[in-house]
Amino acid sequence: MRKYETLFVLKPDLEKEVVEELIGKVKTIIEADGNVENVNEWGKRKLAYEIEKKYQEGYYVLVEFNAENSVLDALDHLYKINEPFIRSIVIKKEK
Numbered sequence: 001m002r003k004y005e006t007l008f009v010l011k012p013d014l015e016k017e018v019v020e021e022l023i024g025k026v027k028t029i030i031e032a033d034g035n036v037e038n039v040n041e042w043g044k045r046k047l048a049y050e051i052e053k054k055y056q057e058g059y060y061v062l063v064e065f066n067a068e069n070s071v072l073d074a075l076d077h078l079y080k081i082n083e084p085f086i087r088s089i090v091i092k093k094e095k
Contacts (some may be wrong), residue, residue: 001034001066006075008083008088009058012044022084023061029074034067058086064093 006026010019019041027036042060050056065071072090079088 001048001068003037003064003066003093004072004090005062005093006088006090007060007062009047009060009081009085009086011086012055012057012059012085014059018084019059019061022082024065025078025082025094026061026075029078030063030065030067030071032074033071034065036063036065038062038064040064055086 008026010022013021023041027039030036040062043045044059044061045058046057047055051058075088075090079085
C-alpha cells in the first residue's frame with residue numbers, strides 16, 4: 001500500500017450532517033482497500049478564485065490514507081458524480 005492524501009472542497013452552504021455524510025462516503029471508499037490515517041477538517045475558507053460564478057468560499061477537508069491504486073479511481077468517481085464536491089485532488093506522498 002502507498003501513502004496518499006486527498007484534499008476536497010465542498011460547497012460552503014451545506015449543513016453539518018451533509019458534510020459528515022460526504023466525509024463518511026470518502027472514508028468508506030478508502031477503507032474498502034486501505035486505511036484512513038487522519039481526517040482534518042479545515043472548515044470554511046476563502047477560495048483563491050470564484051468557482052462556477054457563485055462560490056467565493058468552500059469547506060475544505062484533508063484526508064491522509066494508505067491504499068491500493070484501485071481506491072484512487074473510486075475516489076475520482078465519487079468526486080465527479082456528487083455535486084457538493086466543487087474541487088478535489090489526490091496526491092501520492094513521498095517516502
